[in-house]
Amino acid sequence: MTKKLRVGIVFGGRSGEHEISLLSAASILEAIDRRKFDVVPIGINKSGHWLVSAAAHGLLEGAAHGAEPEKELRAGDPATTPGAQVLARGTPALLAPEPAGQCEAKSAIDSHAALGGQSLDVVFPVLHGTFGEDGTIQGLFELAGIAYVGSGVLGSAAGMDKDVMKRLFANARLPIVRHVTLLRADWEKSPRKAVAQVATALKYPVFVKPANLGSSVGISKVHNRKELGPALTLAARYDRKLVVEQGVGGKKAKARELEVAVLGNDDPQASVVGEIIPGKEFYDYEAKYLSEGSVPVIPAKLSKSQTRQVREMAVAAFRACDLSGLARVDFLMEPDGKRRIFLNEVNTMPGFTRISMYPKLWEATGIKYPDLITRLIDLALERQAEKSRTVYSRE
Ligand SMILES: Nc1ncnc2c1ncn2[C@@H]1O[C@H](COP(=O)(O)OP(=O)(O)O)[C@@H](O)[C@H]1O
Numbered sequence: 001m002t003k004k005l006r007v008g009i010v011f012g013g014r015s016g017e018h019e020i021s022l023l024s025a026a027s028i029l030e031a032i033d034r035r036k037f038d039v040v041p042i043g044i045n046k047s048g049h050w051l052v053s054a055a056a057h058g059l060l061e062g063a064a065h066g067a068e069p070e071k072e073l074r075a076g077d078p079a080t081t082p083g084a085q086v087l088a089r090g091t092p093a094l095l096a097p098e099p100a101g102q103c104e105a106k107s108a109i110d111s112h113a114a115l116g117g118q119s120l121d122v123v124f125p126v127l128h129g130t131f132g133e134d135g136t137i138q139g140l141f142e143l144a145g146i147a148y149v150g151s152g153v154l155g156s157a158a159g160m161d162k163d164v165m166k167r168l169f170a171n172a173r174l175p176i177v178r179h180v181t182l183l184r185a186d187w188e189k190s191p192r193k194a195v196a197q198v199a200t201a202l203k204y205p206v207f208v209k210p211a212n213l214g215s216s217v218g219i220s221k222v223h224n225r226k227e228l229g230p231a232l233t234l235a236a237r238y239d240r241k242l243v244v245e246q247g248v249g250g251k252k253a254k255a256r257e258l259e260v261a262v263l264g265n266d267d268p269q270a271s272v273v274g275e276i277i278p279g280k281e282f283y284d285y286e287a288k289y290l291s292e293g294s295v296p297v298i299p300a301k302l303s304k305s306q307t308r309q310v311r312e313m314a315v316a317a318f319r320a321c322d323l324s325g326l327a328r329v330d331f332l333m334e335p336d337g338k339r340r341i342f343l344n345e346v347n348t349m350p351g352f353t354r355i356s357m358y359p360k361l362w363e364a365t366g367i368k369y370p371d372l373i374t375r376l377i378d379l380a381l382e383r384q385a386e387k388s389r390t391v392y393s394r395e
C-alpha cells in the first residue's frame with residue numbers, strides 16, 4: 001500500500017466569509033477519503049491566529065457520525081461544525097515562510113506547533129474572500145514550498161479583483177457589461193465628477209461594488225442618481241477601488257444568473273450549466289446565505305447553443321485569469337430581448353459544502369463529492385510537480 005498523504009485543511013480566516021468557510025470545511029472533513037489521506041485540520045480564527053487541535057481526530061470522527069450533517073450546514077451556525085471546536089480549543093501553530101528542512105527559526109516559534117512541509121504534503125485552503133482567496137495565503141504556501149489546492153498567487157489575486165478581472169476578460173474578447181472603475185480617492189475628492197462620469201457612461205439601474213470582496217458585501221443596486229452617492233460611500237468602506245456596472249435586465253427585470261464549475265489545470269473542463277433563481281431583487285448576502293428563497297436549477301434551461309457557448313466561455317475565463325484547480329464561473333444573462341450573456345466573475349474558492357453549487361454542478365456532471373476532493377488534491381500535486389521543473393536562477 002502506498003503511504004497516505006497528509007493533507008492540511010485550512011479553514012476560517014479573517015474575511016467576512018469566515019463562517020461560510022467553516023461550513024465548507026466541515027463538509028470536506030466529513031467526506032474526504034480517509035483511505036488515501038491523513039487529515040490535519042488547521043483553523044485560522046478571526047484575528048488571524050493559526051490553530052491545530054490534538055483532539056482533532058476525535059472531533060472529526062464525531063463529525064463523520066453526526067446526525068443530519070447536511071441540514072446542520074447553515075451559515076451563522078458554526079457551533080455545529082468541527083472546525084469551530086478546533087478554533088475554540090486548538091493549540092497555536094505556525095507555517096514558516098521557507099521550504100521544509102531550512103527552518104532555523106525554532107526559537108522564534110517555540111511554543112507553536114510548526115506546520116512545515118515535512119508534515120504536510122499538500123494544503124487545501126478552504127478559505128473564501130480576503131487573505132484566503134486573494135493570493136496572500138497562496139504566497140505563503142509558495143514560500144513554504146507546499147503544494148496547495150486551487151489557483152496560484154496571480155490567478156487568485158486577479159480572480160478577486162473585479163476591475164482587473166474585467167480587463168483580462170476583455171483582453172480575451174469575452175463579453176462583459178459596461179462599467180466604470182473609480183478610486184475611493186477620486187470619489188472622495190470630487191464626488192460630482194464621479195457621479196457625472198457614471199451618468200455619461202451608464203444607464204440606471206447600475207450596480208456599485210467594492211472591487212475586492214465577495215458574498216455581495218458592500219454591493220448595491222442603484223435605481224437612480226439619488227441613490228448613487230450613498231452606494232459609492234458604502235462600497236468605499238470596503239475597498240480603495242470601486243466598480244460601477246450597467247445593470248443587466250434593465251429597470252423591469254432581474255438578470256438570470258448562470259454558473260459553471262471548472263476543474264483542471266492546463267486542460268480545464270467545464271461542468272453542466274446551473275442557474276440560481278434569487279429570492280430577492282438580486283443575489284445579495286441574505287439571499288446567498290440566510291434566506292431559503294434562492295433556488296438552484298441544474299441544468300439551467302438554455303438552448304443547446306447557449307449551453308455550449310456558456311461552457312466555452314467558462315473555460316476561456318479560467319484561462320484568461322491564469323487559474324488552476326477549480327473555479328466557479330458566474331454569468332449574467334438578459335432575461336428577455338436579445339438575451340445576451342455576460343461574464344460576471346470567477347470565484348477561485350467557491351462555497352464548497354456538499355450542497356453548494358460547485359460540488360452540485362460536478363455531481364450533475366458525474367463526479368461525486370468525495371472524488372471531487374481527491375481530484376482537487378491530485379491537481380494540486382500535479383501543479384506542484386509541473387512547477388518543480390522550473391529553474392529560478394542561472395545555474
Ligand atoms: N451588472 C449586474 N447586473 C445585474 N445584476 C448584478 C450585476 N452585478 C451584480 N449583480 C447582482 O449582484 C450579485 C452579486 O454581485 P457579484 O458581482 O457576483 O459580487 P460577489 O463577488 O459579491 O458575488 C449577483 O449575483 C447579481 O445578483
Ligand SMILES: [Mg+2]
Nearest residue numbers: 215216330345
Ligand atoms: Mg457573485
